[in-house]
Amino acid sequence: MDWLGHFNYWVVIFLMMTGFYAVIARGNMVKIIIGLNIFQTSVFILFISAGKIIGASSPVLEKGVDLYSNPLPHVLILTAIVVGVATTAVGLALAVRVRENYGSIQDDQLTEEEDGEPHT
Amino acid sequence: MLRMRDLFAAVMLFAIYSLVSASLFAVLDAGDVALTEAAVGAGISTILMLVALSLAPRHEDRGRGRNLTALVVVLVTGATLVYATWDLPPFGAAENPIHQHVAPYYLEESYKDIGIPNVVASVLASYRSIDTLGEVYVIFTAGIGVMMLLGATRRRRRQPADEPIEGEETE
Amino acid sequence: MKTNGILRVVTRFLIPLIMLFALYIQFHGEYSPGGGFQAGVIFAAAWILFALVFGLDEALAVVPAGAQKVLASIGVMLYATIGVLGVVLGGQFLEFTPLIPGSPQGAQQAGIVLVELGVGITVAAVVMLIYTLFADRLRVVADLTREEID
Numbered sequence: 274m275d276w277l278g279h280f281n282y283w284v285v286i287f288l289m290m291t292g293f294y295a296v297i298a299r300g301n302m303v304k305i306i307i308g309l310n311i312f313q314t315s316v317f318i319l320f321i322s323a324g325k326i327i328g329a330s331s332p333v334l335e336k337g338v339d340l341y342s343n344p345l346p347h348v349l350i351l352t353a354i355v356v357g358v359a360t361t362a363v364g365l366a367l368a369v370r371v372r373e374n375y376g377s378i379q380d381d382q383l384t385e386e387e388d389g390e391p392h393t
Numbered sequence: 394m395l396r397m398r399d400l401f402a403a404v405m406l407f408a409i410y411s412l413v414s415a416s417l418f419a420v421l422d423a424g425d426v427a428l429t430e431a432a433v434g435a436g437i438s439t440i441l442m443l444v445a446l447s448l449a450p451r452h453e454d455r456g457r458g459r460n461l462t463a464l465v466v467v468l469v470t471g472a473t474l475v476y477a478t479w480d481l482p483p484f485g486a487a488e489n490p491i492h493q494h495v496a497p498y499y500l501e502e503s504y505k506d507i508g509i510p511n512v513v514a515s516v517l518a519s520y521r522s523i524d525t526l527g528e529v530y531v532i533f534t535a536g537i538g539v540m541m542l543l544g545a546t547r548r549r550r551r552q553p554a555d556e557p558i559e560g561e562e563t564e
Numbered sequence: 565m566k567t568n569g570i571l572r573v574v575t576r577f578l579i580p581l582i583m584l585f586a587l588y589i590q591f592h593g594e595y596s597p598g599g600g601f602q603a604g605v606i607f608a609a610a611w612i613l614f615a616l617v618f619g620l621d622e623a624l625a626v627v628p629a630g631a632q633k634v635l636a637s638i639g640v641m642l643y644a645t646i647g648v649l650g651v652v653l654g655g656q657f658l659e660f661t662p663l664i665p666g667s668p669q670g671a672q673q674a675g676i677v678l679v680e681l682g683v684g685i686t687v688a689a690v691v692m693l694i695y696t697l698f699a700d701r702l703r704v705v706a707d708l709t710r711e712e713i714d
Contacts, residue, residue, distance in 0.1 A: 278483025283475060290471040298463035301453045303400050303446060307407050310438065314414050317430070321423045326492065327485035331422045332500065333596060334510040340487070342422040343496045344512040348521060350426050351513070352528040355601045355687060358433045358441070359535030362694045365445035366542040369701065372449045379453070424597030428589070432605040437691055440612055444698040448705060508669040509594040509676065517599060518676040518683075522658045525679070526643055529686050533640050536690035540633075543697040 281322040288315035300380030302368040306361060313357050320346040398453045400446055408439040425513045568617075575617040582610035590684050594673070600680035604687025611688075612695050620699045629700075632693040639686030646678050 288311060295308025324346035332344035372378045375386060411434025419427035482489040499516050507515045517525055590603035615623035627635075646658070653662035660675025661668045 278486075279478045279481065281484045282478040282481055286471055286474045286478070289474070290467045293470065294463055294467045297466065298460035299453075301400070303442065303449065304403065304453065306442070307403060310407065310434075311410070314411070314430075314434070317426070318414065318417065321418055321421045321426060322484060323489070323491050324423070325421045325485050326487045329422060329487075331424050331597070332512040333424070334500075334504055334512060341500050341512070343492050344499055344516055345496050346491075347423045347426050347513045348516045350423070351429055351517065351599075351601060352525060354426065354429045354433050355605065356528055356531050356535075358438050358605075359532045359690065359694075361438055362441050362698075363535050363538045363542070365441055366539045366698070369445055369448045369698075370542050373705075378449050425599065425602070428597055428602045429605070432602055432609060436609050437605055437612075440616075441694065441698065444695070444702060448698070448702055506669075507672040507676070509673060511594055511596065511598075513597070514594050514599050514676065514680070515672075518679045519660060519672055522647075522679060525683065526647065526658065529640055529643055529683055532690050533636055533686055536636055536693050539694050539697050543701045 282319070285315045285319045285322070288312075288318065300382075302371065302378040302380070303365075306364045306368070309364070310357070310361060313353075317350045317354065320350050400451055400453060401443075404439060404442045404446065407442070408435050411435040411438065425511075571617055575613060579610050579614055582606060582613070586610065590680065591677075593680060594676065600683030601687055603680075604684040604689075605691060607684070607688040608691035608695070611692050615695065615699065620696070620703065624696065627692060629693070629696050632689045632696060635689035636686050636693060639682045639684070639689060642682035642685065643679055646675060646682070650675075 292308045292310070292312030292315060295311065296305050299305060299308070324343035326340060326342050329340040329342045330338050332341045332347065334341075368378050371383070375383055377383055377386075411430060415427045415431035415434065418430055482491075499512055499520065503512050503515045503520075504510065507519055509515055586603045586607035589598035589606060590600065593599035593603070611623060611627060614626070646660075646663075648657070650659040650662055651657050655662040660672045662671070663675055664671040
């Protein structure tokens with residue numbers, strides 16, 4: 274029980290490193306954005322699992338219930354999710370513009386073209 | 394998801410992943426967050442990525458294969474973080490420090506202060522409303538940013554047809 | 565997708581229900597999980613479903629691009645105005661208590677409902693605007709490619 278009490282952090286770290294790997298290893302911009310989203314979700318899970326109390330109920334007040342989970346992480350993550358989709362949209366718009374102007378969304382191909390003529 | 398060359402399949406898997414994490418949030422007592430993640434992650438994010446994919450190549454080109462340096466960096470960082478978890482409080486215990494600060498006040502006093510049962514709503518819109526105002530500004534700014542990046546289409550349509558799409562001036 | 569009969573009929577049946585659910589989430593958010601952020605996203609999802617099945621032009625006839633920009637601004641303005649109203653009526657920024665003198669609970673509830681409404685309008689309008697911009701881009705690129713082939 275003692276060491277098992279940290280398994281939520283290990284799940285978070287596994288997801289976080291998966292997203293991190295996608296961001297630094299893959300050259301495709303859409304995949305980088307997916308990786309950033311996975312990273313983001315791992316942080317959401319970190320906050321929400323920190324706010325959970327075993328045996329507690331959802332923080333909507335009710336008669337006869339004494340123990341509620343912590344509402345503060347819920348508030349923080351709720352807004353972070355919507356802000357996350359807005360920033361994802363900006364990232365995708367950037368990827369679309371890069372594709373239109375340089376003909377590729379692959380990191381390595383863009384680096385090769387850096388000195389040469391723009392792709393047509 | 395990462396080794397897949399077809400980006401369409403990667404986006405679909407990401408939608409499923411979002412839905413699964415939404416149900417995880419529901420299990421962890423966060424009804425509001427689960428609702429948002431289901432609507433945003435599995436709905437809007439997926440649609441936006443699909444629209445972006447129809448504007449960009451759908452298949453990833455065969456470029457670099459395994460990236461050993463990245464793998465080493467990721468494993469070392471992950472191992473460091475796992476080592477750091479030994480000092481963190483255990484999952485789900487009521488005496489964790491996070492539950493001792495402002496949360497008891499919100500749970501005990503918010504009904505007297507405001508009179509609505511959903512504590513998440515009262516914290517979001519009343520106790521932390523300046524925070525929420527900032528988040529709304531961020532969303533609004535993101536809308537303006539996308540408009541700056543993609544919104545210059547009306548003027549371009551009147552340009553002559555022989556103008557190539559790549560390499561044009563940024564309006 | 566415009567010729568698929570099953571999709572059209574099912575969508576026509578679903579969209580009112582999704583919009584009703586969004587309104588429920590918006591205005592029942594004080595008593596059950598919900599609020600402006602979720603309601604805005606769900607409302608925009610209903611509109612995007614309409615745009616996907618019936619085409620962007622039909623959807624823009626319902627909510628024009630200009631209206632989306634105006635609505636996004638109105639939502640932020642509504643939120644900020646509630647905040648400034650607290651200052652004008654003798655309180656602090658975003659303090660709801662001076663809104664209805666003599667009833668602090670009622671004032672808080674009124675403030676929360678209005679603030680959530682502002683959030684909902686902004687989120688719905690911005691998500692619709694982002695989709696419009698992407699889909700419009702797609703159409704322009706398709707037009708240009710067709711012209712190049714001709």
